[in-house]
Amino acid sequence: MKMTMNNDHKTINLSVLIVDDEANIRKTLSYCLAAEGHTVISVSNPADAAGEAKRRSFDLAFVDLRLGEENGMALIPILLSDSPWTKIVVITAHASIESAVEAMKKGATDYITKPFTPDQIKFLTRRIGRIREMENQILVLEEINKRLGPEDSLQTKNIGMQRVIETAKKAAASEATVLLCGESGTGKSVFARAIHNWSPRSGKPVGVLACPAVPFDLLESELFGHARGAFTGAASDNPGRIAACEGGSLFLDEIGDMAPSIQAKLLRFIQDKEYERLGESKVRKADVRIIAATNADLEKRVADGRFREDLFYRLNVITLTIPPLRERPEDILSLSMDFLAHFCRINHKTVLGFTDEAKQSLTRHAWPGNVRELRNTIERAVILGCGEWIGINDFPDNISPAAGTPAIGDMVTLSTIEELHIRRVMAGTASLQEAADVLGIDQATLWRRRKAYGI
Numbered sequence: 001m002k003m004t005m006n007n008d009h010k011t012i013n014l015s016v017l018i019v020d021d022e023a024n025i026r027k028t029l030s031y032c033l034a035a036e037g038h039t040v041i042s043v044s045n046p047a048d049a050a051g052e053a054k055r056r057s058f059d060l061a062f063v064d065l066r067l068g069e070e071n072g073m074a075l076i077p078i079l080l081s082d083s084p085w086t087k088i089v090v091i092t093a094h095a096s097i098e099s100a101v102e103a104m105k106k107g108a109t110d111y112i113t114k115p116f117t118p119d120q121i122k123f124l125t126r127r128i129g130r131i132r133e134m135e136n137q138i139l140v141l142e143e144i145n146k147r148l149g150p151e152d153s154l155q156t157k158n159i160g161m162q163r164v165i166e167t168a169k170k171a172a173a174s175e176a177t178v179l180l181c182g183e184s185g186t187g188k189s190v191f192a193r194a195i196h197n198w199s200p201r202s203g204k205p206v207g208v209l210a211c212p213a214v215p216f217d218l219l220e221s222e223l224f225g226h227a228r229g230a231f232t233g234a235a236s237d238n239p240g241r242i243a244a245c246e247g248g249s250l251f252l253d254e255i256g257d258m259a260p261s262i263q264a265k266l267l268r269f270i271q272d273k274e275y276e277r278l279g280e281s282k283v284r285k286a287d288v289r290i291i292a293a294t295n296a297d298l299e300k301r302v303a304d305g306r307f308r309e310d311l312f313y314r315l316n317v318i319t320l321t322i323p324p325l326r327e328r329p330e331d332i333l334s335l336s337m338d339f340l341a342h343f344c345r346i347n348h349k350t351v352l353g354f355t356d357e358a359k360q361s362l363t364r365h366a367w368p369g370n371v372r373e374l375r376n377t378i379e380r381a382v383i384l385g386c387g388e389w390i391g392i393n394d395f396p397d398n399i400s401p402a403a404g405t406p407a408i409g410d411m412v413t414l415s416t417i418e419e420l421h422i423r424r425v426m427a428g429t430a431s432l433q434e435a436a437d438v439l440g441i442d443q444a445t446l447w448r449r450r451k452a453y454g455i
Contacts (some may be wrong), residue, residue, distance in 0.1 A: 014059040014129055019043040019049040019075065020091065021067045025114070030061060032118045036125060046075045053082045055237065059132050060125065065099060065198075073099070076106040076337060087128045101209040116374070117268045129288075136203065137257030154187075154194060155338075158328035159432055164186070164191075164320050171318045172198035177270060179315045180293040181448070182322035185372030187440070188293040191322060192251040195291055207241045212257045220262050222280050224269075230279025242275060242286050249289045255315070256296035256307060266290075267311040325367040325374060329426050329455055330435070332363050335371065339378035347382055363423050365399050366454065419453040 016038050018029050026042040033040045041058075043049050052058075061079055063071045076088055090103040093114040100111045110124060147281050154165055171178050172195045180188040189208065196206040214222050221230070225240025241250055252258070258266070269275045273285050301307035325332065336354065345352050346419055352364070367373055381394040392399075408417060426435045436446045449455070 013037045013039070014125060014132065015039045015057065016041070016125070017052060017061040017079075017086075019044075019046070019056045019061065019067065019072060020064040021045065022064070025064070025091075029121065031300065032121050033125065038123060045073070046070055046078070049075055049081075050078050053079050053086075054416060057083045058086050060128050061086055061088045062091050064090055065090060065096065065103075073102060076103065076108055079127045080107045081379065085132070087131065087272050089124065089128075106142060110163050117175075126192070137204075151279075154190065154330065155334070157330040157334070157431060158323065160323050161328055161331070164322060167318075168195055168320055169198055171195065171320070173200070174318075175289060175319045177289070177315055177321045178317070179293065179298075180322065181319060182293075182295065183294045183324045183370055186324055187371050188295075188322060189251065189253060190293045191320065192249075192253075192293065196249040198249075199249070199289070201248050201289060205245045206248050207245040208253065209250065210253040216259045216262075219259065223262065224239035224265065224275050224277055226278035229278040230277070234279070238277075240277060242288050243284070243286045245286075247287055249291055252290060252292045254294055254296075256293040256294040256301055260306075260308065263308045263311050267308060267314060270311075270314050275368040294301060294353055327450075327452060329363055329423060330368075330431075332374070333359060336378055338386065339375055340382065343351055343379045343382040349382055350387065350388070351382060351390060352388045353390070353392045355389050357392045358390050358395070360424070361392050361395060362398055364420070400418045415453075419455070422449055422453065423455060 013036075016033050018026050018040060020026050020029070020042070021044045023448075025046075030040045030042050038060075041052055041056075043052060049061075049063075051215075052365055053061075057309055058079075063072045063075055063079075072090070076090075079088060080088055087109040088107065089110045089112060090100075090108045090114055090350075091114060093097065094236070095113040109128065112124065114119065156165070158163055168178075168191055178192075178195055179323070182188055188405075193206060194217065196202060210222060211219060221234075221238060223241055225243055226234050227236045228234055228237050252266075265275065269286075270290055273287065274283050275286070276283060285425075298307055298315075302309045302312050333354075340351060340353070343349075349426075362374075369376070376397060377395060378390075380396070381390045385391075385394040398437050422439065425438050432443055432446060436443045441449075
């Protein structure tokens with residue numbers, strides 16, 4: 001389903017199936033619908049209609065009640081079983097209240113009698129087009145809400161992270177391929193969804209395919225689809241992720257793990273928007289934007305011969321490197337509070353906050369698993385904690401300090417006290433400049449201290 005502008009009104013272009021045993025009706029309806037920009041397939045019998053419904057999805061189907069000696073009423077549940085979102089309009093020259101009621105009970109959307117005028121058809125298809133558009137928007141919003149968490153807001157006090165977000169917003173407005181780099185757990189999938197939502201494609205589908213999660217021998221089929229019988233176990237057609245994301249975006253996570261044979265086919269799709277399903281020679285086209293992510297050094301993999309150089313340059317049009325959580329300590333406590341509120345809400349718990357010791361543990365931990373590790377830590381603490389405040393005993397052993405936090409006068413080095421003080425000041429200030437002002441040093445000195453202490 002696509003959207004175009006026709007004269008002074010918006011036309012939703014639908015995929016339409018016509019089922020009628022009268023050739024003149026099929027021809028007239030097809031001409032009328034095609035003139036409005038719709039894609040039309042017409043057949044004369046239920047068997048062909050069921051076959052077409054298995055090969056592709058339809059937004060709208062016009063079904064005659066009398067198809068020779070067969071009853072079109074029986075076709076309604078068959079069409080809806082393959083595509084429950086299809087809007088079925090019953091057409092008949094023998095209208096009756098009883099047949100209209102029966103059609104509605106079986107799942108038909110509307111009922112019109114022959115002869116009908118082109119204006120009737122145009123009015124009907126435009127109304128159904130608006131319904132399908134709203135349904136698609138609801139699906140997109142439901143998918144966003146299902147995945148939405150505190151990290152999806154992309155709120156940050158870190159200057160480096162703010163620059164990445166600004167660049168991502170600029171890139172989103174373009175059609176360029178985006179490559180997201182960064183350690184595991186930094187939020188690459190969050191950025192991919194944000195780029196899609198900021199883009200002109202936001203009302204269209206967005207898909208996610210984690211390359212390492214799919215076996216090499218199935219990844220090509222999952223990405224491009226396959227025809228029935230293409231390989232052992234392929235009992236039916238599979239349209240593939242690219243076809244499912246028509247008009248939208250496809251996020252390929254950890255693309256560095258993709259097999260070289262599939263890399264070549266992906267390169268062709270990025271360049272020409274063309275591909276073939278496995279077991280099929282027909283060339284297909286799709287309008288899908290690719291957003292890729294990796295935690296690997298792709299340039300090194302290119303040098304080692306494990307990743308195609310031409311594909312790397314195609315992906316590397318706009319590269320965003322997301323900083324690890326240890327490089328943005330000023331965000332740790334605010335993220336922790338957001339996660340706390342989120343998990344308290346979904347687990348029906350009341351927790352007021354973190355103890356001072358817990359806050360110190362959170363800001364001192366290196367977070368090798370980045371935001372994902374922080375999220376899991378807070379979720380665990382909310383579920384297992386019993387008090388009004390989360391303390392260090394609610395954290396895993398690797399996060400809780402083995403000994404008490406050093407204080408002034410303890411038998412520790414000056415660098416230990418300095419590191420702790422810098423971490424606390426940065427956690428309690430809104431920017432690096434504010435932290436530097438509190439510490440009485442300039443930003444360059446603070447940068448060197450952070451680098452030395454791995455902050």
